[in-house]
Amino acid sequence: NLSKRMSEVPIKPPVEVKYTQLLIDGKFVDAASGKTFKTLDPRTGDVIANVAEGDAEDINRAVAAARKAFDEGPWPRMTAYERQKVLLRFANLLEQHNDEIAALEAWDSGKPYQNALIEVSMVTRLMRYNAGWADKIHGLTVPAHGPFHMQTLYEPIGVAAGIIPWNFPLPMYAWKVAPALACGCTVVLKPAEQTPLTALLVSQLLYEAGLPPGVLNVIPGFGPTAGAALASHMDVDKIAFTGSTETGRIISDLAIKSNMKSVTLELGGKSPFIVCEDADVDKAVELAHQALFFNQGECCAAGSRTFVHERIYDEFVEKSKQRALKRSVGDPFKEGTEQGPQIDEEQFNKILRYIKSGVESGATLESGGERLGDKGYYIKPTVFSNVKDDMLIAKDEIFGPVQTILKFKDLNEVIRRANATHYGLAAGIFSQNVDTINTLTRALKAGTIWVNCYDVFDAALPFGGYKMSGHGRENGFNGLLNYLQVKSVCTTLVNPAW
Numbered sequence: 001n002l003s004k005r006m007s008e009v010p011i012k013p014p015v016e017v018k019y020t021q022l023l024i025d026g027k028f029v030d031a032a033s034g035k036t037f038k039t040l041d042p043r044t045g046d047v048i049a050n051v052a053e054g055d056a057e058d059i060n061r062a063v064a065a066a067r068k069a070f071d072e073g074p075w076p077r078m079t080a081y082e083r084q085k086v087l088l089r090f091a092n093l094l095e096q097h098n099d100e101i102a103a104l105e106a107w108d109s110g111k112p113y114q115n116a117l118i119e120v121s122m123v124t125r126l127m128r129y130n131a132g133w134a135d136k137i138h139g140l141t142v143p144a145h146g147p148f149h150m151q152t153l154y155e156p157i158g159v160a161a162g163i164i165p166w167n168f169p170l171p172m173y174a175w176k177v178a179p180a181l182a183c184g185c186t187v188v189l190k191p192a193e194q195t196p197l198t199a200l201l202v203s204q205l206l207y208e209a210g211l212p213p214g215v216l217n218v219i220p221g222f223g224p225t226a227g228a229a230l231a232s233h234m235d236v237d238k239i240a241f242t243g244s245t246e247t248g249r250i251i252s253d254l255a256i257k258s259n260m261k262s263v264t265l266e267l268g269g270k271s272p273f274i275v276c277e278d279a280d281v282d283k284a285v286e287l288a289h290q291a292l293f294f295n296q297g298e299c300c301a302a303g304s305r306t307f308v309h310e311r312i313y314d315e316f317v318e319k320s321k322q323r324a325l326k327r328s329v330g331d332p333f334k335e336g337t338e339q340g341p342q343i344d345e346e347q348f349n350k351i352l353r354y355i356k357s358g359v360e361s362g363a364t365l366e367s368g369g370e371r372l373g374d375k376g377y378y379i380k381p382t383v384f385s386n387v388k389d390d391m392l393i394a395k396d397e398i399f400g401p402v403q404t405i406l407k408f409k410d411l412n413e414v415i416r417r418a419n420a421t422h423y424g425l426a427a428g429i430f431s432q433n434v435d436t437i438n439t440l441t442r443a444l445k446a447g448t449i450w451v452n453c454y455d456v457f458d459a460a461l462p463f464g465g466y467k468m469s470g471h472g473r474e475n476g477f478n479g480l481l482n483y484l485q486v487k488s489v490c491t492t493l494v495n496p497a498w
C-alpha cells in the first residue's frame with residue numbers, strides 16, 4: 001500500500017509563495033544579473049518558484065548595506081532593551097504565522113508538515129532565549145596589579161555572515177541570526193539553494209517587527225558563487241557555517257585568505273548510538289530508529305552507527321527491521337507521515353549509491369534498499385546488519401534513511417571503535433547502568449552526548465563538534481560569544497589610595 005500511496009496526486013500545500021527576490025537593505029530586489037534559479041518540490045521534482053540568484057555583485061550590495069547599518073545605523077547603538085523588544089515581537093509574529101511558515105518549509109524541503117511546525121516553535125523559543133540575553137551581556141571590572149582601573153567591554157563583532165544548509169533551514173537560520181542580532185551585529189545570510197523560501201518569508205516578518213533597514217540581508221544563490229563571495233569578503237567580520245566538512249574547509253580557507261574573519265563551523269558527523277547489554281530492547285530499537293531516520297536521515301547528528309551489544313544483537317536487528325518496515329513514508333502533508341522525500345535528485349542518487357556499496361561490501365540488507373514509487377525522491381527505510389567498521393557505509397556520512405547496525409562485545413572495544421572516526425559531533429548511549437553511562441559520557445569524543453534520548457536540542461544548550469565535525473559552539477551563552485568582541489580598557493588611577 002506504500003507504493004499505491006506514492007502514485008496518488010501530491011496534496012496541494014496550503015500556502016502561496018510570497019517572496020522570491022533578494023532581501024537587501026530591507027527591500028526585496030532582483031539580482032543584479034537578473035538571473036533566477038528554480039527551487040523544486042522534492043515530492044515530484046516540479047518547480048515551486050523561480051528565485052532571484054544572488055552572485056558576488058549582490059553579496060557586495062548586501063554587505064555594503066549591512067556595513068552601513070552597523071557603522072552608521074541605529075541597531076548597535078540602540079539600547080539592548082530596544083533590540084530585545086524587536087526580537088520578541090518577531091517571536092510573536094512567528095507564532096501567529098506558524099502554519100504558513102511550516103507549510104512553506106514542508107513544501108520546499110520535503111519534511112513532514114508536523115515536524116516543520118515543531119521546528120517553527122523551536123525557532124520561536126530560540127529567538128526569545130537570545131532576545132533575553134540582549135540586555136544581560138556585560139563585561140567585568142577586573143582587579144589590577146597596579147594603580148589602574150581595568151574593565152572589559154563586550155561589543156558586537158560587526159557584520160556577521162551565515163551560510164546554511166537545506167536540512168533544517170529554519171533552525172539553522174535562527175542559530176545564525178538570533179545571537180548575532182541579540183548582540184547588536186548586522187547580518188548577511190545565504191540560505192541553501194535547495195531551500196531558499198522560508199528565510200525570505202520570516203525575514204520579512206523580522207522587518208515587520210521593527211528591524212531597521214540593512215540589519216538583515218538575505219541572498220539566495222549557489223555556494224561557489226554567492227557563498228564563496230561572502231566567505232572571502234573583506235568587509236565581513238565573522239562567518240558562521242553549517243554544512244558538509246568539505247565545504248567547511250573551503251569556507252575556512254577563504255576566510256583565512258581574505259581578512260582572517262572569525263569562523264564558526266558546524267559540519268558533518270558519523271555519530272555512534274551505543275545500545276548496552278542491559279538495554280530494554282524494544283525501547284532501544286525505537287530510539288535508535290528515530291536517531292537515524294528522523295528528518296529522512298538528513299541530520300548532521302544522525303545516530304548513524306548503531307552499535308549493539310552481542311547479547312541482544314539478533315533480537316535488536318530483527319526488531320529494527322520490523323520497525324523500519326512499519327515506518328510511514330509519504331506525502332509530507334499527509335497526516336501520520338513520518339518520512340517524506342529526500343531533498344533532491346543529487347542526494348537521492350548519492351544515498352542509493354551508498355546502499356549499493358553496502359550490499360557489495362557484504363553487509364546484510366534487512367529492509368528497504370530502493371526507491372519508493374516512481375516519482376519524487378522517496379527512499380524506503382533501509383536497515384543493514386553485519387556491518388563492519390571498514391565498510392564505506394560505516395565510515396561516510398550517508399545523510400539518508402540508511403541504518404547500519406554493528407555488533408560489539410565490551411565497553412572498551414566500543415569506546416575505541418566509536419571514537420575511530422574523524423568526526424565527533426554527537427553520540428547516543430542507551431543503558432540504565434550509571435557506571436556504564438559515566439564511563440561512556442567521559443570517554444566519547446563528541447560535542448553532544450544524549451543518554452537515553454536523542455536529537456534533543458535546546459536554545460540554552462551549546463551544540464558543536466569535536467575534530468572534523470566543527471569548530472566553536474552554537475546555542476546557549478557560548479553561542480553569543482561568537483558575535484562579541486571583548487575590549488579591555490585600562491585607565492590610570494590618579495589617586496590609587498582611594
Ligand code: ADP
Pocket residue numbers: 163164165166190191192193221222223224225226227228231242243244245247248250251
Ligand atoms: P550539501 O553538499 O549537502 O549541499 P554543502 O555543505 O555543500 O552541503 O552546503 C551547505 C551550504 O554551503 C549551502 O548554502 C551551499 O550553497 C553552501 N556552499 C556550498 N559550496 C560552497 C562554497 N564553495 N563556498 C561557500 N558556500 C558554499
